[in-house]
């Protein structure tokens with residue numbers, strides 16, 4: 001048995017104090033200290049866990065921010081989360097879902113740490129070894145992430161766990177150690193006997209615990225700061241980008257594209273307000289000067305690897321495109337409209353020798369892969385049918401924000417984001433739908449998913465209490481690449497009334513609408529529906545977001561006063 005770190009040399013002494021436990025697997029025999037000792041054990045576990053995470057964070061800063069155990073386990077959890085849970089999380093936590101997930105992981109870890117600490121009081125070595133099990137889980141998660149390219153991704157978890165295990169061993173040792181100044185002689189007659197809980201090395205434990213807490217906090221903060229400032233090259237590369245003027249400008253947004261009503265979604269969504277949906281717990285920071293995009297696969301006769309500057313030298317188009325997430329509920333927030341600048345995608349593919357299936361090309365699926373391992377499969381036919389599919393480099397006049405895919409993302413008007421809008425793209429492979437299922441398709445979402453015709457009421461808000469008289473009802477509607485032709489509003493079970501449609505920017509963008517409602521007192525339900533340019537009326541049939549997007553009418557209940 002190796003020498004233990006806690007002082008074990010003192011021979012067992014009299015009653016009233018914890019005996020020098022010569023066998024660590026033996027229960028301390030001190031009567032009356034159980035509760036306190038348990039507390040000390042729990043605290044030891046918590047501190048050891050905290051130290052492990054802090055060290056892991058620090059090591060992750062040196063390895064890769066994404067290799068930290070919480071991020072890695074969180075990412076693995078996201079990949080395995082059933083759609084129902086994901087939907088529930090998005091509904092309840094919105095864009096905070098990732099924060100909640102990480103807090104949840106920390107809470108679970110804290111509980112395990114507490115339990116391990118208490119367990120270690122009786123089984124010190126096994127308890128300490130238990131910390132290593134969690135390290136192994138973190139390491140396995142980190143190295144099995146799709147963006148993991150090196151076994152060094154295991155280091156944060158492994159090193160953190162080793163430090164955590166050692167600390168748990170030491171701290172529990174302090175708890176079980178006899179007093180260093182323990183008198184060897186029996187207590188003098190008349191001396192106050194030691195009370196319960198005074199028999200252990202309280203001072204030694206407090207010092208060790210405080211040192212652990214302080215050092216962990218220091219390591220944790222340092223790790224956080226280093227992780228936060230990682231990607232300096234990427235930030236600098238973004239600052240240095242001067243987007244050239246596009247060769248084909250988007251026409252000015254028509255004056256009449258905006259209705260006169262307060263609280264309608266702004267026609268162009270500012271970058272900072274644009275919805276964000278992705279699986280990345282740490283937003284990838286890609287250095288544009290080192291970035292490369294490879295195009296290869298079936299039917300590619302001329303493979304290409306492009307740099308960011310190669311892209312900027314090509315024909316740039318500027319287009320207004322409304323992007324929508326398939327996870328958007330009826331009336332939901334996951335839709336936004338921006339003015340994008342990007343490279344014409346069909347030209348680029350043609351240069352690579354790609355032909356769409358209708359022209360005899362062998363590949364019907366284009367799989368875009370991102371630096372974080374996401375795979376998004378788009379139909380080659382739609383990408384090349386002349387619509388403004390692009391490799392976007394600019395969003396509302398700025399280089400793409402990191403959140404939205406810097407340096408380059410894909411966009412295909414008319415298709416939900418999960419089948420068209422790969423962010424942080426780095427690889428494009430031509431293949432077939434038969435041969436390969438992309439990330440979301442593996443998780444039960446449809447292979448092909450054109451955006452469904454939708455309309456929503458932005459104002460009045462649900463349960464609003466407008467005054468009787470003229471109430472402006474207004475919102476947006478979209479049917480990207482088909483266009484919106486008609487909006488109707490219904491009050492309660494009354495007849496459908498034509499609403500006023502704002503001018504159309506392009507058929508790839510949403511369209512605002514308004515309706516001046518003569519509101520009578522009482523409770524009312526307002527419902528909206530759109531008709532797209534194919535003549536199809538938005539269906540009343542409510543469907544879930546899975547597998548290919550929610551359908552149904554949006555209603556708002558108000559009380560007119």
Ligand SMILES: Nc1nc2c(c(=O)[nH]1)N[C@H]1C(S)=C(S)[C@@H](COP(=O)(O)O)O[C@H]1N2
Nearest residue numbers: 275276277278279325370374417418421423
């Ligand atoms: N790399 C990567 N790209 C991605 C995703 C992702 O998780 N990872 N999510 C997709 C989905 S589901 C949508 S709806 C859009 C959202 O783009 P936005 O976050 O810029 O609004 O990005 C798409 N591109």
Ligand SMILES: [Mo]
Nearest residue numbers: 325326417418
């Ligand atoms: Mo999405």
